[in-house]
Amino acid sequence: MSFFSSTSSQINRLLAFALVALVAAVIIPRVFYKDSNFNLSNDFIGEDALVRLEQEFNLSQAKLSGIHRHFAREMRKGLERHGATMPMIPTFITNSVTGKEQGEYMALDMGGTNLRVCRVVLEGAGQLSVEQETFVIPAELKVGSINDMFDWVVSCVETFFEHKGHPLKPEEEAISTNILYIGIILGTGTNAAYYETRDALEKWGTLAHEDPNLDFTEMIINTEWSNFDGERVVLPVTRYDHDLDTATNDAGTSIFEKLISGMYLGEIARLILADLHAKGRIFAGLSLGADAEAIRRAVAEPYIFTSEYISLIVDDTTLNLATVAQVLADFLSISAASIPLADLTTVRAVCSLVGTRAARLSAVGVAAIFTQRPELLEQGDGSTVAVDGSLFENYPGWVEIMQETLIRLLGKEKANRIRLRLVKDGSGVGAAIVAMLAAQQQQQRTFRLDNCTDDCAYRVDNN
Numbered sequence: 272m273s274f275f276s277s278t279s280s281q282i283n284r285l286l287a288f289a290l291v292a293l294v295a296a297v298i299i300p301r302v303f304y305k306d307s308n309f310n311l312s313n314d315f316i317g318e319d320a321l322v323r324l325e326q327e328f329n330l331s332q333a334k335l336s337g338i339h340r341h342f343a344r345e346m347r348k349g350l351e352r353h354g355a356t357m358p359m360i361p362t363f364i365t366n367s368v369t370g371k372e373q374g375e376y377m378a379l380d381m382g383g384t385n386l387r388v389c390r391v392v393l394e395g396a397g398q399l400s401v402e403q404e405t406f407v408i409p410a411e412l413k414v415g416s417i418n419d420m421f422d423w424v425v426s427c428v429e430t431f432f433e434h435k436g437h438p439l440k441p442e443e444e445a446i447s448t449n450i451l452y453i454g455i456i457l458g459t460g461t462n463a464a465y466y467e468t469r470d471a472l473e474k475w476g477t478l479a480h481e482d483p484n485l486d487f488t489e490m491i492i493n494t495e496w497s498n499f500d501g502e503r504v505v506l507p508v509t510r511y512d513h514d515l516d517t518a519t520n521d522a523g524t525s526i527f528e529k530l531i532s533g534m535y536l537g538e539i540a541r542l543i544l545a546d547l548h549a550k551g552r553i554f555a556g557l558s559l560g561a562d563a564e565a566i567r568r569a570v571a572e573p574y575i576f577t578s579e580y581i582s583l584i585v586d587d588t589t590l591n592l593a594t595v596a597q598v599l600a601d602f603l604s605i606s607a608a609s610i611p612l613a614d615l616t617t618v619r620a621v622c623s624l625v626g627t628r629a630a631r632l633s634a635v636g637v638a639a640i641f642t643q644r645p646e647l648l649e650q651g652d653g654s655t656v657a658v659d660g661s662l663f664e665n666y667p668g669w670v671e672i673m674q675e676t677l678i679r680l681l682g683k684e685k686a687n688r689i690r691l692r693l694v695k696d697g698s699g700v701g702a703a704i705v706a707m708l709a710a711q712q713q714q715q716r717t718f719r720l721d722n723c724t725d726d727c728a729y730r731v732d733n734n
Contacts, residue, residue, distance in 0.1 A: 458660025
């Protein structure tokens with residue numbers, strides 16, 4: 272069991288887990304689609320297809336800046352009043368970690384794909400040990416009753432306790448000595464949480480009655496940024512994004528998430544490929560016999576083309592695009608050798624456009640948080656953003672695209688003070704740390720009540 276490099280890195284490690292947990296806790300698995308009858312657009316003009324795609328998916332400086340400004344405005348609206356498209360939900364978590372905490376806590380981390388059951392032991396001195404088990408959420412439970420889902424969760428917890436004899440795994444990696452106030456999920460779903468000042472949380476006056484004794488200067492805010500620009504004022508929603516949204520069970524909501532999260536990127540790419548195929552712009556040389564039927568079925572099936580495919584395809588920079596060919600062979604159920612290089616190149620270009628747009632838009636959200644709290648960049652060596660999720664971890668160049676976009680939006684000097692850092696599996700450990708913080712606040716509140724005057728207790732009881 273090793274110690275972290277410094278006191279500040281110990282604290283940041285625990286804060287990273289906590290912030291990531293708060294954003295992960297509200298990413299609920301959605302039903303993928305209502306039916307397979309997508310109404311694809313028919314207005315691509317032959318050879319101009321790829322040029323049109325680039326125009327739709329590339330984000331100019333003016334467009335990025337406009338989205339950034341609107342994002343910051345929507346954050347402020349959510350802090351000021353209820354009912355905003357970005358609700359900016361107060362978590363009532365106002366404490367921060369010191370690294371000295373001790374205790375054993377259980378946590379459940381449910382994302383769009385997996386459930387993790389975790390036992391976390393905080394050992395003081397910035398050290399913690401983790402035991403966790405991952406369970407894949409069955410597809411039928413995503414469309415079933417809530418009772419069936421909870422029954423399954425209980426069975427997973429029981430299974431975990433049956434296996435809990437395994438030795439605990441020490442967590443060793445330090446995050447940073449920079450200030451850490453922001454946590455993000457960029458995986459199957461997306462969300463962000465950060466520490467906000469009490470003065471900025473103007474709607475607190477309407478919430479104070481829920482905890483009248485809560486005294487704080489900062490509170491973690493769950494942005495719920497998945498629904499940013501619900502009115503579709505600034506986001507670059509293409510025909511494909513519209514078709515995808517229309518076919519989901521939550522049509523009209525969470526449009527920002529549907530542009531940038533792992534659940535949807537593969538489907539956006541599939542819709543484009545289906546459109547190109549229908550216009551004879553791709554796989555045209557494979558339009559005879561069994562291959563033609565296999566291709567027709569594959570491009571018509573929703574969500575068969577995954578975001579993992581996109582990462583593999585974009586990562587292939589070889590001249591013959593052998594990995595792209597193999598991925599398409601798996602997707603289309605045809606021979607890799609039969610796919611022309613021109614088609615491989617087109618598919619890679621499509622996937623790159625979809626992924627790059629997503630990474631840039633995720634950076635816009637980060638920039639908006641720092642626009643709301645610019646003082647975070649003025650402390651120490653800057654600020655660290657803790658990020659969990661498969662896209663951030665696995666998509667080739669995602670971090671670099673985000674960093675380059677931050678430079679475009681905030682300027683090089685400010686952007687270089689932002690460190691984007693991966694926190695693997697942080698949501699499960701973080702949920703345990705948040706439980707610890709909540710318990711800590713409750714103990715502090717009980718202590719204050721036990722030691723206040725009779726008049727104080729009367730006023731508290733009658734609030």
